[in-house]
Amino acid sequence: MALNDPPVPVIPAPIWRNFKELQEWEALHKTRPEGDKHSALFESVTEGIHNFPGGFVVTTAADAFLNWARKSSVWPVTFGLACCAIEMMATFCSRFDVERLGMVPWASPRHSDLMIVSGTVTIKMAPMLLRIYDQMPDPKWAVSMGSCANSGGPFRHGYHVVKGVDRVIPVDVYVPGCPPPPESLLNGLLLLQEQISHFKKTGRRAPPNVKVD
Amino acid sequence: MNAEQARASLASTFGVEVAAGVPMVVTVAPDRWEELARYAKETVGCRFFNFLTAVDWKEQGLEVVARVDNLDDNVGLMLKTRLAPGVTNCASLTPVYRGADWMERECFDMFGIRFDNHPDLRRILLEDTWEGHPLLKSYAVDTPHPPYR
Numbered sequence: 001m002a003l004n005d006p007p008v009p010v011i012p013a014p015i016w017r018n019f020k021e022l023q024e025w026e027a028l029h030k031t032r033p034e035g036d037k038h039s040a041l042f043e044s045v046t047e048g049i050h051n052f053p054g055g056f057v058v059t060t061a062a063d064a065f066l067n068w069a070r071k072s073s074v075w076p077v078t079f080g081l082a083c084c085a086i087e088m089m090a091t092f093c094s095r096f097d098v099e100r101l102g103m104v105p106w107a108s109p110r111h112s113d114l115m116i117v118s119g120t121v122t123i124k125m126a127p128m129l130l131r132i133y134d135q136m137p138d139p140k141w142a143v144s145m146g147s148c149a150n151s152g153g154p155f156r157h158g159y160h161v162v163k164g165v166d167r168v169i170p171v172d173v174y175v176p177g178c179p180p181p182p183e184s185l186l187n188g189l190l191l192l193q194e195q196i197s198h199f200k201k202t203g204r205r206a207p208p209n210v211k212v213d
Numbered sequence: 214m215n216a217e218q219a220r221a222s223l224a225s226t227f228g229v230e231v232a233a234g235v236p237m238v239v240t241v242a243p244d245r246w247e248e249l250a251r252y253a254k255e256t257v258g259c260r261f262f263n264f265l266t267a268v269d270w271k272e273q274g275l276e277v278v279a280r281v282d283n284l285d286d287n288v289g290l291m292l293k294t295r296l297a298p299g300v301t302n303c304a305s306l307t308p309v310y311r312g313a314d315w316m317e318r319e320c321f322d323m324f325g326i327r328f329d330n331h332p333d334l335r336r337i338l339l340e341d342t343w344e345g346h347p348l349l350k351s352y353a354v355d356t357p358h359p360p361y362r
Contacts, residue, residue: 124340126361159347159354160339162361 064197070113070139071196072102074189077112079132082119084146084179091182091189098189109135114192115169116185120148120155121162133169141196143188144171147178154178216288219257223290226252236280236289246294247304250279253290254309258283265306265316267324269350274298275326279306279313296326305331323348 049055080088091098092105106112109132121129133142144165147153152163165171172195175188214222216237224231227241227249241249253259259281268276279292296303305328306313317328318337325346328334336343345352 123358123361157354159352159356167361 067197071193074102074114074141074193074196075104075106075112076114076116076143077109077132077136078105078107079115079129080118081121081125082146082148084118084148087179087182087185088116088118088145091185096182096186098186101189101193103189109133110137112136113139114141114143116143116145117149117165117169117171118145118179120153121165121168122160123162124160126162126168129165130168141172141192142169143173143175143185143192145175145185145188146180147176150174150176214257214283214288215286219283219288219290222256223252236282236291238291238293240293240295243294243296243300243303246277246292247306247309249292249294250281250306250309253281253292257288257290258286259288259290260284262306262310262312262316265313265320267320267326267348269324269348270295271350272298274300275324277303277320277326279316281310301325302327302329304329307331322346325349 046059050059080086090096092103103114109115113136115133115136117129133140142165144150148155148161149165152158152161155161156163162168173188173192175184177184180188216233216235220231220233220237223229223237223239227239227245229240231237231239239249239253261282261284263280263282265277265279268278270276273295275296277294277296280289281292282289294303303326305317307317307328308330314331314333315337317326317331318334320326321328321331321334322336322338323346335341339347345356347354
């Protein structure tokens with residue numbers, strides 16, 4: 001053993017995907033099982049109605065109704081990362097009161113539709129953020145709040161900062177500001193509702209942006 | 214031991230100039246580092262280990278800095294040692310101060326200083342798979358870190 005190179009014990013980082021049950025659980029929830037007759041029947045019926053002459057009126061009306069329901073009950077998961085979370089909490093509270101828009105801050109990703117990424121995403125936090133995003137049921141949306149989540153912000157040249165949360169999860173609305181005041185976030189949430197009203201019936205999302213510096 | 218006595222005894226024991234002030238700055242060679250800490254704790258009475266960090270002076274080498282305090286007599290000591298250029302080994306203060314454990318782990322994490330006789334020298338803030346030591350001046354901050362950067 002060289003004197004100037006003592007052994008540094010390396011403990012493997014716990015990766016949650018290594019757990020066999022969780023892995024199987026994820027696979028179960030990411031793919032549609034073969035024998036899922038109800039979804040297949042629903043899709044074939046929808047396609048049949050859509051292809052029937054004049055049937056698009058029914059399907060687009062159904063889409064509009066479903067999107068109205070979706071945008072009227074967007075529940076954001078409480079995911080505060082940094083100082084932007086203070087402004088997010090102010091937005092949730094009585095003065096700005098997003099509950100009149102149907103948004104209830106919810107403490108479980110299983111019941112939530114929206115993730116407001118409020119704050120700096122570090123490289124160490126990114127896998128946990130992705131995990132919480134994966135736990136949310138489709139259809140789901142993400143709002144990137146503040147300069148840090150948009151692009152890394154003032155910490156962009158730090159050694160530990162993800163340069164924009166859109167490298168981890170797909171983002172629908174970017175709210176600028178450092179931090180954005182509650183009015184800005186409220187405007188962003190209204191833009192998100194506008195976007196949801198044009199949402200198509202598939203819940204599929206684009207992959208995260210691949211950026212090269 | 215009050216501040217003036219501490220200044221005189223440190224200057225005579227270690228043969229260095231100790232400037233008066235709060236804190237008093239004591240700079241010794243790296244081979245007397247642990248001895249200095251033990252003297253500060255047991256003779257001067259600095260039982261409070263405040264912090265330990267390092268400074269990267271580029272081609273002049275690294276400097277390890279520790280602050281210890283005697284809260285009873287209001288004596289503050291800033292202990293410094295300058296490592297030779299290219300040297301990343303330093304004596305550990307954990308045999309003297311148990312509080313130095315995590316500070317030295319952080320110092321190893323950020324500056325890559327290997328503390329001899331440290332009981333558990335591994336990274337504390339960054340992942341174990343991290344490459345490099347980010348607070349060194351030679352670290353490129355835009356180092357690619359797949360898949361997030």
